[in-house]
Amino acid sequence: MDGIDRRGVLAGGGALAAAALAARAGAADAKPLRYAIVGLGYYAVNVILPQFANCRSSRVTGLVSGDPAKARRIAAQYGVPERSIYNYQNYDRIADNPDIDAVYVILPNSMHAEYTIRAAKAGKHVLCEKPMSNTAAEAEAMIAACKRAGKKLMIGYRIHFEPNNLNAIRLIREGAIGKLRFIDAEHGFVQGDPSKWRLKKALSGGGSLADMGIYSLQAARYLSGEEPNAVLARTSTDRTDPRFHEVEDLIQWTLAFPSGAVASCMSSYSSAHNHVRATGSSGWLDLDPATSYEGITLRRKTGDRTETVPAPAGPGKTMFAAQLDHLADCVASGREPIVSGEEGLRDMRIIEAIYRSAQTGRTVDL
């Protein structure tokens, strides 16, 4: 069903980590990948743009924004020339800009499909933020458009470049906790302003699941190295709360995996969570916090002993920089990104099944 066999990538003892590290070493002399950032919201401006300074093979050479003044200010800060500033109307003209190789789509979820497909048509590679889209159908269209254009499509799953999570994957594959049996994965934060786009279903596609739950879902999949074959789910949302008129607040879902491992995942917009624990027949690994921008800590329990596991060197100076450089390496080498469009599509299909189970109260087989 999918372009790459994710189980194949993940199963063999930290192959993902190894692949990322190898990509780093092998492509040191590759031509830099020149990105246009599409959308200048908080994450783009405050988290991603400063990260180009930590990159080996990535540059920012274009900006796309609906706010010309903001775009000009940021362009000046990062040395982006006036001619490489676009808005959402003239965006397709990036096709004619030889200084832009790729776009990084950091827009509200509902715009991911359109701006990915327009970029592919303009002959540019695409890094697109998670969740990939509002629906699996959109995700399929995005994959098809990039394939047709012969361009790479990568999803912004930064945690696949985070040393502690990569170490947890490696330790589990090496048998550090025996046979994996159970994963608890929790992500959430307390939403404030009800007018945020994330709380408008048409823009976000969903509530805490689309935004934060996808981290829990990803953790369950990359820690197990398996694809779930069944899901059951339950939501808890106070519809009288102005924040939650349109999207779900708390959602819990359980994934069954072919090996017999079970994951209980959840996300919330009314409580703060950032915790993952994987328990096997001989111990557990605990990431607490698991996926925050900094401070991620891995602990390991075997027998009666609990210890903090020091983070090994990661595939880049930061997970953000490693992510940006990974697409550069893939463009240079012709390889598929380890977090491809197909990987994003798998999540979208599971997310649709989670919502279906929550709605019907029944197990949904995958």
Add this chain to the structure above:
Amino acid sequence: MDGIDRRGVLAGGGALAAAALAARAGAADAKPLRYAIVGLGYYAVNVILPQFANCRSSRVTGLVSGDPAKARRIAAQYGVPERSIYNYQNYDRIADNPDIDAVYVILPNSMHAEYTIRAAKAGKHVLCEKPMSNTAAEAEAMIAACKRAGKKLMIGYRIHFEPNNLNAIRLIREGAIGKLRFIDAEHGFVQGDPSKWRLKKALSGGGSLADMGIYSLQAARYLSGEEPNAVLARTSTDRTDPRFHEVEDLIQWTLAFPSGAVASCMSSYSSAHNHVRATGSSGWLDLDPATSYEGITLRRKTGDRTETVPAPAGPGKTMFAAQLDHLADCVASGREPIVSGEEGLRDMRIIEAIYRSAQTGRTVDL
């Protein structure tokens, strides 16, 4: 439906803890309650019997066992006279023994109902180990028998006498984590010998849920202070494993509570778990381990700060002694135990719903 309103007991800011402490203070001069221990397995011999030394109002004055040599040896150790040793055939003759006020049933689960009902008929109060019985119907019969005899029935939920768990309840009721939203409760250990009675369905009534999952279920109920109104569940059991020919290995279930709080509970016989985390709108409380015989630790996170919360004084020297003395106090005062037969019955009804949901793959409303 129930004799006491558990929500009433728990709702008002650690009323449970307060009640236990008050019971302790108020009944210091009560006549000691004289127990016969029914069943001399590991828990009775190694955990409970040594605890009488820590009790204020409880004595051991009788033993019931199928192994006369073992019974004589233990009787000598604890000063129990020969005439107060019984076997499972002449057990009903405890009716004629004025030195026995109560029995503590520590037998395989399938025997709880019979030995509770026979004790009630013999005019003795009953402390019965968890799970109360194999079925809700048996639990109802046990309650009816004790009521008919005018005798107390208490279930061996020792955690209701454990200072850290009592403190967690109090803190949640006082709003220490804001509005409770989610509980993760995990209990389990790795089963060894496939011949153990706990792995025989006729004796145990069920697998990890009956034995360890009941701690997760209890934690969800006493931390929320609510009764669940829906459950969905999933099991994962390797039936080719000789340990799991008859009973379930891993089981995960999700409880929805009227307030909107959700609990993900699990138990396992193939991995070790002893962890409970309750997260609210302004922080979390974490018990890790949560319910072990010793070492229970409560942590609290508010804002960016995580701190270990020192255990306050408990209702007895140990949770085991406090449990034994609680029945003594209830007999002296005429009050219902805080962990009554009705409390055990509530768990049995939920356990039956959990198994039903796991079997059908559908949400079961409670």
